[in-house]
Amino acid sequence: MAEIRIRNTGERISGEENVRSFLDKQEVLYEHWNAAKLPAELQEKFVLSDEEKAQILSTFDEEIRDLAGRRGYKTWDVIALSDATPNLDELLKKFESVHTHTEDEVRAITAGRGIFIIKGTDDVGYFDVELEAGDVISVPEHKAHFFTLMENRKIVAVRLFIETEGWIAHPYDDPAFQKAQ
Template sequence: MTLLTVWPDSDPATVLTRTEDPEEIAGELKQLGVRFERWPVVEVSAEPSSEEVLDAYRAHVDRVISSEGYVYVDALHMTPTDTPEWTEMAAQARLKFLAEHTHDDDEDRFFARGSGVFYLHINEKVYGILCTAGDLLSVPANTTHWFDMGSRPDYVAVRFFHDDDGWVGNFTGSPIARNFPTFDELTA
């Protein structure tokens, strides 16, 4: 279930908008310059290689590369295991992305499996987009946001970049992310 929830940035207890309708979500986000698309889901293995995921979605990936000019694309997976090493790695990854930040580049993500929440902080509002399998979200460069993969991340995501540097975050230092419902709270 894809979900958009909008709050005033000063009042996370007040929900301004809440919808699961993909067309409403796309329309609301388009007004912010954010692209949202739904792609058919293709089954991939439990711990797929980047090549397997990119091949499974080749036509869609190639269309995005062509229309947006991306030069580097990969896929990664977070697949839970019950080891202390994985638990620690997942907690550290989650903590990094939970901090509000921007990027000098667009942040395009496609969820081939699983889910995660992107929180966009725009015009004194916070837009929480729970992306699930089949969702592509394109966050424009310099948009203030954060991402929550949950306390037990389980997803496969395709990432698109305009250069080989990959993910580079410019952190704002704001504690705002701590004020809003987490992935775990939104999906409970």
């Protein structure tokens, strides 16, 4: 289950309804899918064949299509990152800078853990959303954020897009952001 840490105060928010309520006020969509429906052999697998990625998409087809229908997403895929991923540290450096997009950044975590760092309203500032299997988040277009892995450095997520070719990170320079928190 997702947990939030507000960086300015150190406050932690947990529990599905509390997380959803907080993120709703920050205009961030949060949902929870049943990760246990994923076949056991894929629940802790972080190097995936195309067939295994297709199996993940098939397993969550109903949830994906429901979310896509409500939010206008037209295409989706699966991303798997772990220490076995070539050039993982270089990839993470690209992820780990505050940026925005011209469409939502959507992740449905199916295995592992990850964290979104999001710029909230002025009274909140930056906050971390720690995600695990079953958590689904949609950071709205133009909202400053970045995504990275947690200490286990393993994640599998379904990504949903309106247009994959239009999904480009736009750097967001913010002197108030402090990386090492």
